[in-house]
Amino acid sequence: xxxxxxxYVDDPTVFKNVETEMDFIIRELTPGNRREKYGxxxxxxxxxxxxxxxxDILYLRYQRGSLYPEKFGIKILG
Numbered sequence: 001x002x003x004x005x006x007x008y009v010d011d012p013t014v015f016k017n018v019e020t021e022m023d024f025i026i027r028e029l030t031p032g033n034r035r036e037k038y039g040x041x042x043x044x045x046x047x048x049x050x051x052x053x054x055x056d057i058l059y060l061r062y063q064r065g066s067l068y069p070e071k072f073g074i075k076i077l078g
Contacts, residue, residue, distance in 0.1 A: 004029040005074060006059040012068040015060070021046045021077070048073030
């Protein structure tokens with residue numbers, strides 16, 4: 001089962017068509033221990049334009065918290 005994460009971004013469209021490796025902070029939405037839900041951590045990851053390309057699911061949120069309508073894939077490298 002794929003894990004789900006979210007992160008806050010200024011412009012979600014930069015992830016639209018290209019696989020992008022970057023450092024950013026994610027929140028885990030599906031931890032094994034529910035007390036750790038929404039725990040944040042800094043990661044180096046590749047963001048994939050389509051979640052079906054493998055990896056886990058990444059939801060993007062605008063800085064004010066509203067959810068971007070599309071999902072992305074994420075492969076955490078470290």
